[in-house]
Amino acid sequence: MNSVLSLIKGFWVGTKPISSFIERFGFARSKKRRRSRVVMIVLTVLTLVMILYFLAMLAFTYWGYQTFGLLVGKPHLGLFLAMVVGCIGTMIFSFSSVSNVLYRADDVRFLSALPIASHTLALSRLAILYILYAPLYAFMTLPAVVVAAWIGGLDATFVIASLINLVIGPFVPLALVTLLVALVIRSGLAKRAGSTSKVLVMVLFMLFFIALSAMMTRSLDASGSLAFDYQAMVGSMVPLFTRLERIFSPLSLQAKGYLSLQPLLLSSLLSLAVGTLAVGVVVKTYDQNLSRVASGTARKRAKGAVTVRRRSPLSALMRREAVIIKSQSAFTFEVVGELFIPLILIGVWAVTGTIGEMATLLDAVLTLPVVEEVIFLILSLVSNMTMISSTSVSRQGPQFAQDRLYPLEASQFVCAKLLFHLLLVGATNLFYLSGALLLLGRGVTSLIWMAPLSLLSIAAVSSFQLAIDYHNPNEEWTLAQQAMKSNPNGLFGLLVMLAWIIVAALALIVLPLLGISPLLSRLLALLIAALCLLFGYRVAVSQASSALSR
């Protein structure tokens, strides 16, 4: 037990996950790179606002279903929804990390060579996984607990259940993902299909999660406001929830446990049993799986497919960006998810029958005088909601130092990263824009202004995002998610994107509503985007120059 604790402590001291996260906000003392106090405070406040906003949205949703549950004799409904969101969410977010934390991290390779019993190492890695993801589970479920306590009041059972579920709630999702990963490694799938298999499983998880969300959002009232149409919900949602409760009966039991002791006991025993099973399987197979993962890296490439064709440095650097993304499943998943969310959403709406309602909503949008601008802004928001550029340097990790050796100008690195971003995000955005215009019967002539504005705005936003990452890249990550998913630079990049959407909305929607001609407002938006790109590019090159000569 002492060894397990020492290993956990070692991981904590060695990676400092919390302090490194905070340091990235600029709180660390540094003589040379002291950030402006004002910028630091603004970033912190904005981040806190985003977190609070997300918490409020969750609490509001849970509140709606908890209240609805009381009306239809399901007083645990909001809690059940939270358990489902917590369970699926933890599974989705932890999936790309489990394999890394348990088997592939650099420190595992180093530790497995030390005289540590394999079960000790396995237990320590499982505990680290729990420590990393239990807060996420709490974040997703606690708003429902607070809402349920607010609506139904507190009693001893509720308090005990809250404490127990806070501790053992993450067991089931983490155990399921852990078992799945162990199975994938054991079956040899990880070796053969590499990151592709992981991405596929992740996309399936995501589809499932979005399908659930889509089913939930069908109950908003016809005005589209954030009020629940309970009358409509009784007819359509009660059978749906009854079915869902049957499918997720352990989670239903867990939710009922907040109100009664017997289900609490049963669900706790079940969680402990699933957790114990996963621990047992991981411990028992740890040595073999470590060895499988290690031997997986020794596979040989097919010969004869090599080429010496000369490319420009720009093209070589762009290809390298793709190699870096493919090198970690966490990166691949993040990028695939960000690029294809609109398609996934449409698929889910089609599957769940929500697409008809979306069409009705669109009909209302189509009557607006600025319909094309609205479509453009929605798709611009979706496409720019990406961390491809804002974590591009961080993804290179320790390899970033190599860039300082190459005989290239900072502008070449920046251009390669921006063009790579444009190739992925710009191309998908143009595809979505064309598809949306055709589906809505608007014709593609609007692409004359939409396409340049789209590409200019994506390049402008990504140049600022790149500047952010060049300013303070995370070169020392141990787990891949520290470079992308948990990298505050990605968050700051999203703030840049939001700022652009506000500016674009002012130019494209507010000005025409004030009587300015649409042509003039579009030209103005183009001019703003071009100026932003010029300025953003200069900032990115200047930050890159200073990072490359550090």
Added chain:
Amino acid sequence: MLECAALTKRYEGKERAAVDSLSLTIGGGEIFGFLGPNGAGKSTTIRMIVGLLSPDSGTIAFRGVPSTRSVEYKRMIGYCADEPTFYEKMTGFEHLTFLSDLYQIEESRRTDRIGALSERMLLTRELNDPISSYSHGMRQKLSVIAALLHEPKLLILDEPMVGLDPKASFTLKTLLKEYAGAGNTVFFSTHVLEVAEQLCTTLGIISEGALLYNGSFADLRSQNGAGQQSLESLFLSLTEEQT
């Protein structure tokens, strides 16, 4: 000619400078061995020369091109790090092709260079394997090939013999001699004094950031009145005097 003038580098939070007013001049055709105990400032000096670190003060120039004109300067340099890092998912061949693209090496030239160097370093068979499957020695060989690929005028190697098998080590020594024989400059650090003694035309001994000696092995002997004393004992007496 490589010229380092009054190079100084101090790391944050450290009172003592890692490299303190170091001045060096190494001519073409020379093999310069850079020796010093652990933490003496060898790697810091090398990292400043190759452009991985900026000096706090002092200047570096090669063939009259200051390191501040970075693109032109870096084009003339080949660097083999003590712990080479690679994009693990690339094959050795892809890595070399990537570097060829960055250095803009002609197609026919790169094919010849990759073929000849990998054959000499005995890495031809493994070039199409992912780098993640390479042993330490294979990585070292790949790093040497990568450093020589664009025919640099100045070759800098940090502990290049570590991890190499005897045959590869011998090949590398021969290669370095041929390379310097063609008028190029070789700068390498090592802890293996026998290698330095066999290979180097000039020596630099650094301790606690200061250059204690810069010159030929014969001069070192005569200056210290050491007769047939080995380089090891000369090195020890010099660095112990300093500490």
